[in-house]
Amino acid sequence: MSKFGKMKESSRESMSAVSLSALNDAGLSPREVDSAFYSNAFGITEKQLHIGPLINTSLGIPEKPSIAIESACSSSSAAMHEAYIHIASGADDICLVAGGEKLSHLSTMEATSYFAMGSDYAYEAINGVTFPGLYAAIAVAHMNKYGTTQKMLASVAIKNHENALSNPHAHLHRKLTEEAYLESPVVAYPFRLYDCCPFSDGSSAVVLASEEKARELKDELVEVAASERAGSVATLQERKDITGIDGAELAGRKAFRKAKISPSEIDVAEVHDCFTIAEIIATEDLGFFKKGKGGEAAIQGETALGGSLPVNTSGGLKAKGHPVSATGAAQLHELYEQLLQKSGNRQVEGAEYGLAHNVGATGGSCTVHILKRRR
Amino acid sequence: MSKFGKMKESSRESMSAVSLSALNDAGLSPREVDSAFYSNAFGITEKQLHIGPLINTSLGIPEKPSIAIESACSSSSAAMHEAYIHIASGADDICLVAGGEKLSHLSTMEATSYFAMGSDYAYEAINGVTFPGLYAAIAVAHMNKYGTTQKMLASVAIKNHENALSNPHAHLHRKLTEEAYLESPVVAYPFRLYDCCPFSDGSSAVVLASEEKARELKDELVEVAASERAGSVATLQERKDITGIDGAELAGRKAFRKAKISPSEIDVAEVHDCFTIAEIIATEDLGFFKKGKGGEAAIQGETALGGSLPVNTSGGLKAKGHPVSATGAAQLHELYEQLLQKSGNRQVEGAEYGLAHNVGATGGSCTVHILKRRR
Numbered sequence: 001m002s003k004f005g006k007m008k009e010s011s012r013e014s015m016s017a018v019s020l021s022a023l024n025d026a027g028l029s030p031r032e033v034d035s036a037f038y039s040n041a042f043g044i045t046e047k048q049l050h051i052g053p054l055i056n057t058s059l060g061i062p063e064k065p066s067i068a069i070e071s072a073c074s075s076s077s078a079a080m081h082e083a084y085i086h087i088a089s090g091a092d093d094i095c096l097v098a099g100g101e102k103l104s105h106l107s108t109m110e111a112t113s114y115f116a117m118g119s120d121y122a123y124e125a126i127n128g129v130t131f132p133g134l135y136a137a138i139a140v141a142h143m144n145k146y147g148t149t150q151k152m153l154a155s156v157a158i159k160n161h162e163n164a165l166s167n168p169h170a171h172l173h174r175k176l177t178e179e180a181y182l183e184s185p186v187v188a189y190p191f192r193l194y195d196c197c198p199f200s201d202g203s204s205a206v207v208l209a210s211e212e213k214a215r216e217l218k219d220e221l222v223e224v225a226a227s228e229r230a231g232s233v234a235t236l237q238e239r240k241d242i243t244g245i246d247g248a249e250l251a252g253r254k255a256f257r258k259a260k261i262s263p264s265e266i267d268v269a270e271v272h273d274c275f276t277i278a279e280i281i282a283t284e285d286l287g288f289f290k291k292g293k294g295g296e297a298a299i300q301g302e303t304a305l306g307g308s309l310p311v312n313t314s315g316g317l318k319a320k321g322h323p324v325s326a327t328g329a330a331q332l333h334e335l336y337e338q339l340l341q342k343s344g345n346r347q348v349e350g351a352e353y354g355l356a357h358n359v360g361a362t363g364g365s366c367t368v369h370i371l372k373r374r375r
Numbered sequence: 376m377s378k379f380g381k382m383k384e385s386s387r388e389s390m391s392a393v394s395l396s397a398l399n400d401a402g403l404s405p406r407e408v409d410s411a412f413y414s415n416a417f418g419i420t421e422k423q424l425h426i427g428p429l430i431n432t433s434l435g436i437p438e439k440p441s442i443a444i445e446s447a448c449s450s451s452s453a454a455m456h457e458a459y460i461h462i463a464s465g466a467d468d469i470c471l472v473a474g475g476e477k478l479s480h481l482s483t484m485e486a487t488s489y490f491a492m493g494s495d496y497a498y499e500a501i502n503g504v505t506f507p508g509l510y511a512a513i514a515v516a517h518m519n520k521y522g523t524t525q526k527m528l529a530s531v532a533i534k535n536h537e538n539a540l541s542n543p544h545a546h547l548h549r550k551l552t553e554e555a556y557l558e559s560p561v562v563a564y565p566f567r568l569y570d571c572c573p574f575s576d577g578s579s580a581v582v583l584a585s586e587e588k589a590r591e592l593k594d595e596l597v598e599v600a601a602s603e604r605a606g607s608v609a610t611l612q613e614r615k616d617i618t619g620i621d622g623a624e625l626a627g628r629k630a631f632r633k634a635k636i637s638p639s640e641i642d643v644a645e646v647h648d649c650f651t652i653a654e655i656i657a658t659e660d661l662g663f664f665k666k667g668k669g670g671e672a673a674i675q676g677e678t679a680l681g682g683s684l685p686v687n688t689s690g691g692l693k694a695k696g697h698p699v700s701a702t703g704a705a706q707l708h709e710l711y712e713q714l715l716q717k718s719g720n721r722q723v724e725g726a727e728y729g730l731a732h733n734v735g736a737t738g739g740s741c742t743v744h745i746l747k748r749r750r
Contacts (some may be wrong), residue, residue, distance in 0.1 A: 008498070035604075043492075044419045047500070048449035050493040053739025063625055065604035066740065067453045070443040072425035078442045082457055089464035117418075118425040122385070125422070228548040229410075229440035234428040250438055364428025365441065 001204035001333045004171040004321035006104045011040050012051055014203040015100035016058040022205035023096065027217050030059040036066040037083050039075035039099035039325035043068075043115055047104055055098070067316065070325075072118035072360035075099055076204065077328030077367035083208045084227040093210045099325035100203030111199045115324075118361045120235045120289040131274065132196055134236055134362050136188035139277035142243045143190065146292030148280065149188055154181045155299040157194045157318055163305065164315025166345035169330075171200045195276040200321030204329035206336075219375075222339050225259035225353070226370040228252075232363040243292075245363030248285040252357070256287070257367040259353075263287040266370070267351035268338045270298025270331035271310060272359040273316040279303075282357050283311060286368070303347060313338065313346045331356040332369060332372035339373040376579035376708045379546040381479045386415050387426055389578040390475035393434040397580035398471065402592050405434040409467035411441040412458050414450035415473035417489055418443075421477055430473070435700035445700075447493035447735035448649065450474055451579065452703030459602040460585045468585045474700035475578030486574045489697075493736045495610045506649065507571055509611055509737050511563035514652035517566065517618045520667065523655065525565055527670030529556045531651040532569045532693055534679050537692025541720035544705075546575045546696025551743035570651040570676035575696030579704035579712075594750075597714050600728070601633035601745040607738040618667075620738030623660040627732070630743040631662070634728075638662040641745070642726035643713045644684060645706035648691040648732040654678075657732050658686060661743070680721060688713065688721045706731040707744060714748040 002014055009017070015038060023030055029192060040051050052066025071078035076099030083095035103111050112132075116125035119134060129137075140149045159175055164170035175195055184193035187275070212220050232247035233239045239246075256262060263286055271286070273279035280294035288309055289297045297303060303311035314320045314334035335354035337343045356369040377389055390413060398405055415426050418554070423429070427441025446453035451474030458470035478486050487507075491500035494509060504512075517523045532551055539545035549567055559568035589596050607622035608614045614621075631637060638661060646661070648654035655669035663684055665670045672678060678686035689695045689709035692702060710729035712718045731744040 041424060047496045048493050049416060049445060050736050050739060052446065053606050053736070054495055056606055057609040057613070057739075062606050062608040062739075063621065064606055066446075067457070068445040068605055070424060070445060071427065071441075080458075082442070085457075085461055085464045085466055088466065089460045091460055091463065117422050120429055121422045231428050231431055231437050231439055231441060233437040234432040238432070247438065361425050361428070364425060364432075364437075 004202035073359035077358035101323035152295030164319035202323035247366035379577035388664035449735035473580035476698035497514035523670035539694035577698035
């Protein structure tokens with residue numbers, strides 16, 4: 001993955017660079033790629049659609065098939081799922097997945113408006129609600145139903161900023177104190193500035209190979225033990241309950257069934273924390289904590305490094321940053337390093353199973369991957 | 376598929392409607408869909424990304440996974456390929472594919488500019504070349520190398536307008552004479568207005584099932600004998616030769632190999648005729664006619680109804696219309712009806728094999744499907 005933050009490169013340049021870097025890491029030449037899966041949901045802000053042939057041409061493989069996959073903030077996880085299915089079908093042996101986004105050329109107002117096109121534009125965005133407002137509604141409902149507090153929200157932000165300090169790829173390298181959190185401006189009650197992930201530029205890539213090919217390439221491997229997707233009712237106002245995300249629960253259950261493990265066997269998790277409340281409900285939806293207990297787990301350090309289940313060791317979307325289409329593949333990048341014990345200061349000792357949970361919009365699309373260390 | 380032309384509905388509404396219609400035709404309820412693949416490349420002009428959960432919610436299946444697939448003008452063919460791979464992998468038994476586009480709210484200038492984002496924006500569009508200009512360069516090269524004439528181009532347009540007259544879904548129901556063609560304004564030499572497909576609104580959908588499921592549903596079936604994709608160097612200026620499209624040739628060769636047939640066994644073909652020259656080079660790239668002989672074949676009626684290989688019996692992009700993301704699935708719709716002998720006045724008698732050829736941009740992405748009647 002690239003450094004997240006602000007980049008001068010276009011998405012196509014940055015995605016080409018991380019693709020080449022991932023292929024190098026895998027010991028592969030681009031020519032060995034069978035199919036390429038790219039995500040660049042907001043490429044239109046760079047006036048560029050149909051990015052696949054551009055990246056393939058720059059990698060020297062114009063003849064290879066490529067597609068662009070969009071699933072809002074879960075785009076590159078959805079791309080990874082397609083690559084997984086391609087290999088499972090026997091059609092391909094080696095697939096390249098890359099996601100990237102450049103947003104820093106937009107004003108915050110423009111970026112917020114483009115992001116809002118990932119919600120139901122005709123019912124939500126057009127009436128003035130953007131993602132901070134939608135997730136704030138989720139937070140208020142969670143606080144009302146379960147007694148979740150603002151200090152619990154703060155604890156998620158503080159932990160993720162702390163984790164990001166030891167991640168060289170992270171956008172925000174800034175220790176966050178509870179005082180600074182409480183002094184930051186209100187964005188949409190109960191969210192303060194530090195409840196919200198930043199707008200980031202960046203790219204990330206994953207190379208997926210069939211077991212046979214992977215064995216030829218590496219001694220230490222990470223296996224995809226599950227790749228599962230599900231959806232939820234698109235808009236908040238049509239849901240029965242907004243204190244959890246149905247699609248995330250369903251994708252999680254399917255993934256645990258496929259991997260034949262239970263939530264307690266996960267050693268490290270990257271979850272979709274576009275806002276602090278999102279991490280709390282993710283840990284509940286996935287069965288790591290009981291419904292309504294995610295906030296308490298966070299404030300008690302259960303999800304910190306050294307806790308019972310370290311969550312978002314990378315810094316998460318909150319502090320590593322959230323270049324929309326790069327996020328899913330970046331979560332997998334963090335798990336890959338964790339499972340191969342390459343995470344330095346933020347290493348979860350002996351991690352065997354990692355889970356990545358990536359949500360599109362307010363959960364209309366959800367993807368859960370379970371990765372396993374293989375030796 | 377919907378009527379192509381101008382629609383009041385949004386893409387999400389139209390795509391929901393054709394999805395339901397395709398499921399009804401297959402004798403399926405939406406609940407039986409395992410995964411949904413949607414294409415809506417220019418959804419951003421309706422301020423809507425992440426269209427999958429919206430359509431799934433309107434179909435009453437919010438829990439099902441969906442993704443949006445973009446491959447410029449070949450988006451829904453690429454979506455069909457993903458569905459095909461999902462079923463081949465055993466992950467899914469029934470997949471829904473739908474593509475749609477609404478463009479009539481844009482001015483011609485705006486629509487041309489959005490389309491140009493499917494080219495290499497930084498090298499092509501930004502310097503003033505849009506798709507009519509790019510394909511005009513291809514046409515000039517073909518004329519110079521092979522002696523292709525403007526009358527040959529005209530014959531493609533006249534044939535496709537004629538075919539569209541008997542297609543109730545077609546955008547343009549207007550008989551075209553050579554005189555009218557020659558009197559129409561020059562768009563980009565050698566193209567006159569009638570060399571260019573129109574901007575159209577519309578949607579189309581396909582239901583794909585595993586052989587076992589399909590057998591339970593219908594007696595008369597259409598089999599996907601091949602679904603193959605390939606790419607080409609992204610920009611014209613970096614290609615060695617622009618009188619053909621490498622990716623289309625490669626995808627075609629792969630498809631014939633997979634289906635175990637030769638080009639001469641195809642009874643009816645839908646090919647990507649965004650401009651008249653595109654149909655001529657498609658028939659050469661696919662091996663229906665020798666390189667440089669496509670124009671002659673067209674003017675001699677080989678590709679007309681009753682000719683040796685009827686091409687674009689639907690009217691093609693040229694006259695049926697080209698609602699970008701609906702085009703690939705609409706080609707499959709035409710072949711489905713042809714192979715089931717449901718094409719009325721434009722029926723190719725006894726058609727057993729049909730081929731669909733769909734190109735993204737100037738051929739950066741190419742998808743070829745071969746369909747076969749099964750009884």
